[in-house]
Amino acid sequence: MTRSSVTFGSAGIEIAAHLYTLGGRTGGPQPAVVVGHPGTGVKEQAAGLYARQLADRGFITLAFDAAYQGESGGAPRGLEDPSQRVEDFKAAVSYLNTLEDVDDDRIGLLGICASGGYSLSAAGGDHRVKAVSTVSGVDVARQFRLGADGTQDPAVFRRLLDAAARARTAAARGEDPGALPIFPGTAEEADALRGAHAVEGFEYYCTARGRHERSAATFAWRSVDKLASSDAFHAVALIGPRPLLQIVGTRAGTAWMAIDVHQRATGPKELHWIEAASHVDLYDKQEYVDPAVDKLTEFFGRNLR
Template sequence: MSRTRVSFVSAGIEIAAHLYTPGAPASVPWPALVVGHPGTGVKEQTSGTYARLMAERGFVTLAFDAAHQGESGGLPRGLEDPAQRVEDFKAAVSHLTTREEVDPGRIGLLGICASGSYSLAATAGDPRVRAVATVSTAEPARQFRFGADGAQDPAVFQALLAAAARARSTAARGEDPGVMTMFPETAEQAGALGGQHGIDGFEYYCTPRGEHERSAKFLAWESIDRMASSDAFHAIPLIGDRPLLQIIGERAVTAWMAVEAHQRATGPKELHWIEGAGHVDLYDKKRYVGPAVDKLTEYFTEHLSK
């Protein structure tokens, strides 16, 4: 297996990516996967882990940094723009179709966390995608509006919208609007704000377990009002008869979003539960990632066959 730095353009923004290729030479082009990272993540974290493991299983894989994040271009930094995130997936597919080692008729999408929802929207609008799979599906607009567990007081999001509006006015005056910090200073504080899900996120992004210098841990304030009118699940019925697999930890508080996406799908679909796993456990813990990769290999081998 080898890894190469590549780049491509998405809506005028240069996207930085890693292309993973299987070690053994192929007599014919390989099937390929675009692998998207969680919100505030980068390609060197969980998406890179899955891209590497799937390359070892015989797929060309492309893990990229979303526009405005990581090594990719785009201002302001830390912007979570749902429409751009979907466009990034489509642009990644376009890049794969130009590569001689890839069979353009055998391309799938693999989205993790936030990229799970964006990969569904991208598949819905791009018939070049043969199959789509997600791990720990989360839809950022829903998570901000309703909370990770779906039970958040509506006043919380209204307060965020008010803060985002103030930030826009501040920027209009030529002043620094600041950013929305995603994590507190300690795991205890993260638990007080978000329970075990908050602690899990802190332990991945803010400790040596998973942290990376280019994982911003913040959002540009205008991300909030862009998400207010976004619904990445709206177009799921357009996936039609192409297959959909969602892998979810049985303890994930975010599982309700994957269930909703599953209900909206009209074609072949499967919810695959990983025993004992929470949402973030599927990012990097071998005892959970291993079974997930086994299932993904089985799924994409079947649906990206000739």
């Protein structure tokens, strides 16, 4: 397996990606899987881990940085733009369509965390995608509005919208609008302010476990009002009759969103549980990643024939 750095365009923005190929393999065009990273993540973290392991199992894979994030272009930096995130997935499929080694009729999507929701939306509107899967998949807009576990006080998001409105006004006046911090300063602050999910995120993104220099620590304030009106699950019903696989940890506080998607899906669908795994455990803990990759290999092997 070899990894190459590549770029492709997405609505006028240059997207940076890693292409994992089957070095020396022959036998004609091969199946391929596009892998999207979690919110605030980059292609070198969870997305790269899954892309590498799926490549080892025989798939061409493409892990990319979302627009405005990582090594990809776009300004302001740290913007979480749902429509652009969906476009990035479609642009990644278009890039794979240009490669002789890729079979255009055997392309799938894998979205991790926030990319899970975006991959569902992209697949619903793009019939070039033959199968779609998620790992710890969420709609990040729902997560902002309702909280990771769905129990957040509505006042929390109203305060974020107030701050986003002030930031837009500041920018219009030529002032620095600042940015929204994603992580508290310590695990203790995360526990006090936002609960177990925030602690998990801090332990992955802000410690040696998963920290990466290009992983976003803040979101541009414009992200908040864009997320206010976004619904990554709106096109789930359009995915059928193509197959859908969702992989979720039994301890994931975000699992309610995968259950919602499962109930909306109209085609072949499976909600596959990884025993004892939390949401973030599935990013990098090999005892949980290995069975997830086994399931993904079986799913894509069967549906990207």
